[in-house]
Amino acid sequence: xxxxxxxxxxxxxxxxxxxxxxxxxxxxxxxxxxxxxxxxxxxxxxxxxxxxxxxxxxxxxxxxxxxxxxxxxxxxxxxxxxxxxxxxxxxxxxxxxxxxxxxxxxxxxxxxxxxxxxxxxxxxxxxxxxxxxxxxxxxxxxxxxxxxxxxxxxxxxxxxxxxxxxxxxxxxxxxxxxxxxxxxxxxxxxxxxxxxxxxxxxxxxxxxxxxxxxxxxxxxxxxxxxxxxxxxxxxxxxxxxxxxxxxxxxxxxxxxxxxxxxxxxxxxxxxxxxxxxxxxxxxxxxxxxxxxxxxxxxxxxxxxxxxxxxxxxxxxxxxx
Ligand SMILES: O=C(O)CCC(=O)C(=O)O
Numbered sequence: 001x002x003x004x005x006x007x008x009x010x011x012x013x014x015x016x017x018x019x020x021x022x023x024x025x026x027x028x029x030x031x032x033x034x035x036x037x038x039x040x041x042x043x044x045x046x047x048x049x050x051x052x053x054x055x056x057x058x059x060x061x062x063x064x065x066x067x068x069x070x071x072x073x074x075x076x077x078x079x080x081x082x083x084x085x086x087x088x089x090x091x092x093x094x095x096x097x098x099x100x101x102x103x104x105x106x107x108x109x110x111x112x113x114x115x116x117x118x119x120x121x122x123x124x125x126x127x128x129x130x131x132x133x134x135x136x137x138x139x140x141x142x143x144x145x146x147x148x149x150x151x152x153x154x155x156x157x158x159x160x161x162x163x164x165x166x167x168x169x170x171x172x173x174x175x176x177x178x179x180x181x182x183x184x185x186x187x188x189x190x191x192x193x194x195x196x197x198x199x200x201x202x203x204x205x206x207x208x209x210x211x212x213x214x215x216x217x218x219x220x221x222x223x224x225x226x227x228x229x230x231x232x233x234x235x236x237x238x239x240x241x242x243x244x245x246x247x248x249x250x251x252x253x254x255x256x257x258x259x260x261x262x263x264x265x266x267x268x269x270x271x272x273x274x275x276x277x278x279x280x281x282x283x284x285x286x287x288x289x290x291x292x293x294x295x296x297x298x299x300x301x302x303x304x305x306x307x308x309x310x311x312x313x314x315x316x317x318x319x320x
Contacts, residue, residue, distance in 0.1 A: 004188065004202075004203050004205050005189070005205070006188070007026070007028060007030055008026060009031075010031055012031050012032065012034050019216075023216060025189070026188035026191075027188060027189060027190055027191030027192070027217060027218045027220065028191075028207075028216060028221045029215075030207055030209055030215050031213065031214050031215075032210065032212075032213045033213070034212060035214070036212065037211070043242060044174055044240075047114045047174075047242075050078040051114070051116055054076045054078065055076075056073070056121075057072065057073055057076070072227075073122045074117070074118060074120050074122055075118075075121045075225065076115070076116040077114070077291075078113065090104070090248055091105075092104075092105075106249040107247065107248060108246065108248075108252075109245070109246060110167055110245040112243065113242075114242050114243070115240070115243055116238060116239065116241075117181065117182040117225060117238070117239040118228060118237070119231065119237050120228060121182060121225075121227060123182075123185075123224065126187065126224045127222065127223070128219060128220055129167045129221075129245060165191075165218040166219060166247060166248050167247045167248075168216065168217070168245070169218075169223070169244075170214055170245070170246070171184055171207075171217075171243050171244075172214040172241060172242040173240075173241060174240040174242055175236065176208075176210060176211060177208055177209045177241065180236070181228050181230045181234070181236055181239040182225055182227060182228040182239045183206045183208045183209065183226055183239070184206070184207045184223055184224065185204035185205065185223060185224050185225075185226050186205060186215070186217060186222070186223045187221065187223070190220075190222040191220040193220075193222075199222040203222075204222070207223075225241075253278060256278075258277065258279065263299070274296055278295070279296040279299055280296055281294045
């Protein structure tokens with residue numbers, strides 16, 4: 001088998017068209033000098049207290065919603081850690097009466113996490129960024145008309161628009177990332193594969209990065225965190241990434257029921273109503289709060305109710 005092609009690195013000063021060209025061909029690209037050293041320092045100082053005393057993930061910590069050992073056992077993850085984001089827009093026109101109304105989607109954060117791999121952390125299985133459930137809309141492009149229980153990451157590629165994606169991953173290196181300390185593995189070109197093709201370890205290459213570089217991947221491109229094989233005393237032993245996932249802004253409820261319903265009213269609602277209004281997680285764990293808990297867990301906790309989740313107390317007490 002020919003050796004897989006490497007992940008291309010382009011400097012942040014390169015024109016966006018050039019960066020897009022590589023992403024369209026490979027499904028991902030490393031952008032060097034994405035974050036200035038000052039901003040990176042600021043981000044690290046803000047996140048560091050949340051890593052202190054944090055437990056390491058164990059194989060059952062995500063309730064198997066994403067498959068077994070989706071998150072590397074031996075990794076530390078801090079949610080949420082909002083950063084900046086870029087994603088491609090989606091344009092479409094639909095008739096209102098006889099007027100063709102042009103529409104252009106925006107983007108929004110899907111999830112933010114700071115991920116640290118300490119020596120001994122295990123490799124993650126190769127996967128696509130997931131999941132966002134796609135309803136069946138007639139107005140969707142044909143490659144997106146699928147049954148409701150299929151996931152965005154299973155979309156078939158659109159040869160006329162390889163950049164189309166419902167999700168984008170941006171993994172910003174907050175430390176040096178190396179083959180030894182668990183750099184992300186990527187399979188360039190896998191964003192064009194159908195959902196019937198399984199990723200093989202030998203098809204993946206390591207995206208080694210300097211601090212401040214960022215690996216952008218389309219949601220459909222296979223990638224994974226790797227094992228951290230460093231010695232404890234290695235100066236680059238710990239690998240830290242700021243993971244920022246983006247999604248199209250139309251994949252959500254038309255009316256945000258959770259924010260529209262006063263919490264004291266929501267607390268009186270029966271389970272079936274809470275389920276359809278969005279207080280439970282969807283397939284694949286979509287709609288989680290903090291460390292993959294369902295919003296309903298917080299709704300009924302008077303000490304920890306919705307709106308108080310971002311408090312220092314919740315985040316640093318050794319929670320995963
Ligand atoms: O840790 C990494 O290198 C990749 C993380 C990732 O892809 C994920 O958690 O979904």
